[in-house]
Amino acid sequence: MDDPDLRDLFERADEELELRGGSLDAVKTRAGQRTQRARVAAGAGALALFAVAGLVAVSLVDDRANVTTVDVATEDPAAATGLLTANDFEYVGSFTTPEAVGGETLFGFGGRAATINSTTGASMFITTAEPNERVGEISIPSDLRPHDGARNGLPTAELLQAPSDVTGGRGDEFVGSAARGGQDDFRIGGLEVADVDGEARLHWTAWQFFNVGYNDVAGHGHSSLDLAAPDPQGPWYLGAETTYSTAGYVFAAPDDFAATIDVDAALISGFQDVARTPDGSQGPPFYAYTAPAAEPAGARLDVVPLVEYPFGQSESSSIGEAAVFPGADWVDASDGRRAIVAVGNSMPVDPNSNCLFGQNTDVAAHGPQLALYDPSDLAAVAAGERTPDDVEPYEFVSLADVVVPVCGAQLTSISFDPASERIFIVQTLVTATPDRYDARPVIHVLAVG
Numbered sequence: 001m002d003d004p005d006l007r008d009l010f011e012r013a014d015e016e017l018e019l020r021g022g023s024l025d026a027v028k029t030r031a032g033q034r035t036q037r038a039r040v041a042a043g044a045g046a047l048a049l050f051a052v053a054g055l056v057a058v059s060l061v062d063d064r065a066n067v068t069t070v071d072v073a074t075e076d077p078a079a080a081t082g083l084l085t086a087n088d089f090e091y092v093g094s095f096t097t098p099e100a101v102g103g104e105t106l107f108g109f110g111g112r113a114a115t116i117n118s119t120t121g122a123s124m125f126i127t128t129a130e131p132n133e134r135v136g137e138i139s140i141p142s143d144l145r146p147h148d149g150a151r152n153g154l155p156t157a158e159l160l161q162a163p164s165d166v167t168g169g170r171g172d173e174f175v176g177s178a179a180r181g182g183q184d185d186f187r188i189g190g191l192e193v194a195d196v197d198g199e200a201r202l203h204w205t206a207w208q209f210f211n212v213g214y215n216d217v218a219g220h221g222h223s224s225l226d227l228a229a230p231d232p233q234g235p236w237y238l239g240a241e242t243t244y245s246t247a248g249y250v251f252a253a254p255d256d257f258a259a260t261i262d263v264d265a266a267l268i269s270g271f272q273d274v275a276r277t278p279d280g281s282q283g284p285p286f287y288a289y290t291a292p293a294a295e296p297a298g299a300r301l302d303v304v305p306l307v308e309y310p311f312g313q314s315e316s317s318s319i320g321e322a323a324v325f326p327g328a329d330w331v332d333a334s335d336g337r338r339a340i341v342a343v344g345n346s347m348p349v350d351p352n353s354n355c356l357f358g359q360n361t362d363v364a365a366h367g368p369q370l371a372l373y374d375p376s377d378l379a380a381v382a383a384g385e386r387t388p389d390d391v392e393p394y395e396f397v398s399l400a401d402v403v404v405p406v407c408g409a410q411l412t413s414i415s416f417d418p419a420s421e422r423i424f425i426v427q428t429l430v431t432a433t434p435d436r437y438d439a440r441p442v443i444h445v446l447a448v449g
Contacts, residue, residue, distance in 0.1 A: 083374055084331060084339040084448065086397040092422065092445045093144030094404075095155045096430070097126065100438060106136065106163065111428045111441030112326070113249075114413045115191040119200050119225065121419040124443070125193070126426070128163045131185040131209060132171060135202070135227060136163035140424075144445055147404055151430055154442065166204050166223040168232035174218050174297060175206045175235065185209045189219070189248040190327075190413075194267055196222055197293035205247040205269055206235065218298050219247030220269070222291055238269070238289055239303035244280055246287050246303075247271050249342075249413070251329040253288065257375055261304055261382035264290045268306070272325045272344075283309035283319035284328055284342040284371065285388075286378060306378040308388040318392055322347040325371060327413040327426070333449040334421060340373040342393075343414040343425055361407040363400060368411050370397040402444050404430050412441075421448045 097107035109129035117123045122140055127133040141155035165171065166188075175186035189205040196203070201222040208217050221234025238246045248271030258266035270285040286307040295301070309319065325344030332338045346367025371393040380386040403411065404427060413426040423446045430442040 082337055083394065084333060084337050084341075084372060086395060088333065088337070088449055089370070089397055089423070090447045091146060091402050092447050093155075094147050094442050094444045095141045095144055095157055096442050097138055097157055097440045098159045099156065099440075106159070107138075108438040108440050109429065111426045112412050113188045113191045113204075114415060114424070114426050114443070115193055115202075116415045116417045116424060117225070118193045118417070118419075121417050123160055124157075124415070124424065125191050125202060126441070127188045127191070130187055132165070133188045134163035135166045135188065135191065135204070137161035137227065147442070149405055151404055151406060151442075157443075161227045164227040164230065166202060166227065166230050166232065167206060167221065167235070168223065168230045170221065170232050170235060170297065171206050175208050189271060189273075190250040190269060192250045192252060192267065193225065194222070194250075194252045194291060195265060196291050199293075200225060201233075201291075203250055203267060203291055205250050205271075207243045207247040207271065214244075216242050219243040220250075220289075220291070220301070233292075233294055234297055236292075236295060236298065237300040238287055239300055241287060241303055241305070244271055245285055245308070248273055248326060249284075249328045251415075253330055253375075254332060257330075257379065258288075260379045261288055261306070263288050263304055267291055268328075268330070268340075270307075270328065281309045282321055283307075283323065284325040284344075285309060286328070286340070286373075288382070304382055305388045306381050307373070307391045310389065318396070319371075320346060323367075324410075327411070329414045329416045329423070330375075331416045331423060331448060332418060335449060337449070338375060340375055340378070341414060341416075341423070342371040342373070343399075343411050344369065344371070345411060361405055363403050363405045364398075368399040368403045370399065370414075371395075372397065399425070399444075402446070403427050404442055406430050416448070422446065423448060 100106060107126060107128055110127050110133065112127050112130065112133060114124055114126040117125060117137065123137050124140060125135050125137050127135055137160040138157035139160055141157055143155045147154055171186045186206050187209050189207050192203045193200055194203045202225055203222040206219050218235035218237050220236045220238060221232055223230035223232045246269050248269065250267055250269040253266040253268050258264065266288045268286050268288050270287060272281045272284045288304040288306055289301050323344065323346050325342040328340060328342040331341050346369060372395045374394050377386065377391045381388050381391060410428050411425060412428050415424045425444045426441050427444060428441045429439045
């Protein structure tokens with residue numbers, strides 16, 4: 001191919017179609033979503049390749065001849081689509097949680113759920129060890145630095161508020177009590193500082209761990225940002241949805257999206273974790289709702305299902321049955337580009353498999369990654385134009401070079417700080433001190449945009 005214009009066209013197309021951690025199948029899936037299920041062109045040896053951004057479409061045959069140009073972008077393709085891409089996430093550095101105080105390990109074996117304190121942007125709320133996790137507040141160190149593959153020497157956060165039970169005892173009553181078929185054992189699934197009727201509140205989700213009978217329990221509530229005086233409200237159900245579909249990650253959606261789906265002050269939550277039940281999900285589900293300032297415990301809140309992956313029944317082509325996405329958040333860059341970003345692994349991490357707890361290991365095999373969702377796809381579901389099981393991530397972003405390569409570590413939470421345009425990803429069970437039994441989490445920070 002001697003024509004320089006054609007050569008340039010192919011190079012641009014290759015750039016458009018390159019998905020980090022993705023595949024041609026993922027490109028085809030995304031192209032179908034963006035072009036109303038465009039059909040693959042007929043003809044022996046021909047394949048229609050539509051760019052993810054929908055800006056370049058070329059018809060290829062085996063010898064790469066007979067090229068037909070539909071449109072060629074003259075601007076940055078990511079900016080043109082309004083979506084964030086893999087190139088928009090840059091690893092900045094990491095830090096770890098405070099060490100033991102007075103003999104108490106504090107956050108050792110903790111970190112299942114965490115969120116930025118958006119009222120300050122300088123701290124995080126994060127859970128302690130299970131069961132019945134408490135929540136503490138820690139600072140965000142200013143001297144972030146990339147880890148070198150080791151677990152020591154990272155900057156350490158300061159403790160701002162001592163861990164406490166943000167459910168104010170309601171977790172025992174509604175989530176983990178023996179009266180509900182459990183053994184007084186609950187997990188905090190997600191945290192989010194959200195506006196509730198003009199007041200910043202710590203919204204939390206919780207679910208019952210020992211639940212052999214799969215009893216449904218209320219799992220959504222919120223508390224004061226003053227952890228010593230939590231003033232809990234709830235917990236509530238989300239419509240007819242079960243706890244094991246909804247009571248995991250939780251994050252706030254911007255007002256423009258809330259208006260699109262006809263929900264006031266929308267929160268979005270979902271549950272996709274290793275503790276699967278018959279009501280579990282093959283991929284991260286998303287449900288929108290509004291948190292009430294006050295409502296009787298056990299009430300059922302109005303909910304809008306946006307994404308659902310019935311386990312074992314999903315037609316999803318890009319999310320494997322072993323994938324685990326315990327965390328998600330809404331990410332809006334200052335230039336207007338956005339994505340809903342889920343974090344997890346392509347397969348669960350078993351701390352007892354093939355290596356000793358705390359030992360260095362190859363983490364790439366577990367596929368630590370981000371899954372990026374187009375918010376407009378969720379809006380289309382709310383409008384009745386799509387079904388909740390018909391939404392795919394448009395891109396996967398590998399985090400294999402970000403996580404600390406330690407056996408048993410799992411990515412569990414993600415939180416976006418719009419003020420600094422950074423996301424904070426929690427990796428649990430990372431021994432950050434010589435004491436291998438104080439397996440504190442490490443928080444990785446990525447710049448966005």
